[in-house]
Amino acid sequence: MHSWTSLDADSTAFLGxxxxxxxxxxxDRFLVADARRVAIVERAALAAALPARRAAFAAAGLGQPxxxxxxxxxxxxxxxxxxxxxxxxxxxxxxTYLLRRTTGGPRAIAYVSHRDLESAIESATxxxx
Numbered sequence: 001m002h003s004w005t006s007l008d009a010d011s012t013a014f015l016g017x018x019x020x021x022x023x024x025x026x027x028d029r030f031l032v033a034d035a036r037r038v039a040i041v042e043r044a045a046l047a048a049a050l051p052a053r054r055a056a057f058a059a060a061g062l063g064q065p066x067x068x069x070x071x072x073x074x075x076x077x078x079x080x081x082x083x084x085x086x087x088x089x090x091x092x093x094x095x096t097y098l099l100r101r102t103t104g105g106p107r108a109i110a111y112v113s114h115r116d117l118e119s120a121i122e123s124a125t126x127x128x129x
Contacts, residue, residue: 004071004083011072011082014099014106019064023047027100031110034117053117060121062089080106091124093117 007015017025023046032041057064065086073081078101086093098110 002074004073007070007072007082008080010101010106011070011080011099014082014097014108015067015070015084017105022050025106026108026111030108031098032113033111034113035119036116056117056121057088060089060124062091062121062124064088065091065093068092077101089124091120093120 014025023043026043026046028043029040030043032039054064065088068085068087070082070084072083075081080099080101082097082099084095084097086095092115094114096112096114097108099106100109
């Protein structure tokens, strides 16, 4: 039986690389789930969407999200579930990633956003005005 633990070096590197590596931290195609949809997304589509996401945080005066907590659940030798909480201004976001260990490092093959990003930003903006 596996249990949640602190991050190992691979999971720490994955979360640390999200800002710098952006879409390159994800597999060529990966599953995305949030409050509105479930879809298979191409890495190129994520890469195209990241600048708009950064701009939305900046426009709301929230700054970029920073990691506040994380844990992992090893599933087998190749897969690990990583949960992370991020904060940007007054907005707290929770995400879960299913990582596959590869020779090039861990890659996200699934990503779940536990809070609708647009609603979170709108709520923070409404509170701050």
